Amino acid sequence: MSKKAIRWLYDELPNLVAGQVLTAADAERLQDHYGALDDDGRPSLGLVICSILGATLIGLGIILVFAHNWAELSRPLRAFLSFAPLLAGQLLVGWVLLRRQDSRAWCEGSAVFLMAAVGAAIALVGQTYHISGDPEAFVLSWMLLGLPLSYLLRASAPVAFYWVGISCWAWMAHDWAGSGNQLWFWALAALAAPPVWQTVRRDPRSPRAAFLLWVVGICLCIGYGLSFKQGLGGGWILGYGGLLASFYLFDTGWPQQVSGWRRPWHVIGSLGIVVLSLLLTFETWSRRANWDRLAELWAQDPWLAAHWLLQSTLTLLLVGLAFWLLQRRLRSGRRDGLLFAAVAPLALVCYLLALFDVEGGALLAFNIYLAVLGVGTLRSGLRSGRLIQVNGGLVIITALIAARFFDSDLPFTVRVVLFILIGVGFLAANILAKKNRGAK
Incomplete structure (x- = not known):
């Protein structure tokens, strides 16, 4: 029996025992008969990484050889050498599709090599024939x-x-x-x-x-910032609030045993929400966001939103997605993470406050929100005994206090005392969290 079939059988054994089709002793005898599997059913991560790096280095090495002797070669020979790696990459990919399609290492390595060959061919042909x-x-x-x-x-x-x-x-x-x-x-x-x-x-x-979600999440954050033009007041903050809240709420159906770096959108969303909220507690960033100028801009040009129709539509879609994910979480009965997800409705409220020329409303709202977020995260960490949540909540509170130091006139001694108290709070909170975790 193939390893794939044995692996499927082992995955089904718990269900068969639970359904009383087999006894636990029968399941053990089957496992003894077929033996242990050598791997967990997934391709070796190290092998895949080595294949990608190997293909990259081979491609770069070929390009360097060409570049070293490029000036001495004739134009027809340059054109041939430009297409040679491309042809070799296509043949390699064709062989992989026919013979090694099930090998993740071969698929990744050949794809990287051919993609590098495509870029090299375009650049070399353009340089050879002076294509502008x-x-x-x-x-x-x-x-x-x-x-x-x-x-x-x-x-x-x-x-x-x-x-x-x-x-x-x-x-x-x-x-x-x-x-x-x-x-x-x-x-x-x-x-x-x-x-x-x-x-x-x-x-x-x-x-x-x-890996893919890390790359996609970061690129989406960059892409939204680049595609949103200035001029629609604090609309970009509304969009970023929806985007980051959507990232954070995306893990509603995620396997709960997966955590840390394997939940990239959860991490990107939570960190992005804290950074965005912290920036908006500064008056400088609030002005850059045009919260206080939105009513003036709207009065000068009522069709400003129409002028930026695509950007506005994108922003509304992101906010709508965040609200949809939020109501899904509420309907499922889960209440964890609602403080982070609240950044989307808060950004909408601040947008409306600025629209009706409520001065200072956004600054006050985000200061209060960040304080509540820090305290809530700290409290949740203390109750669950999770040190990462405890320290996360303390970092949020510390960042808010430090931010207010930069735009306030507190005496130096008061600042020193506050920082000492924050340090004591870090130690006390971690000790208490460890005790709670030990009690469980």
């Missing part, structure tokens, strides 16, 4: 030509490279003055969404899924 072009066009062409590899080989590395590439393209193409080319980032991102979703849906616990 700009960096944005080069990056965009490279990414679009390399994306099909993620569908053919179900490889994660090309998808991650594609997301990073389109984020770089959006940065190069962004123009605050008005072209709006960077808005194509969202259409480009949609092209790479299916392989990411398939990977996460297939096994949300896998390192591949965590």
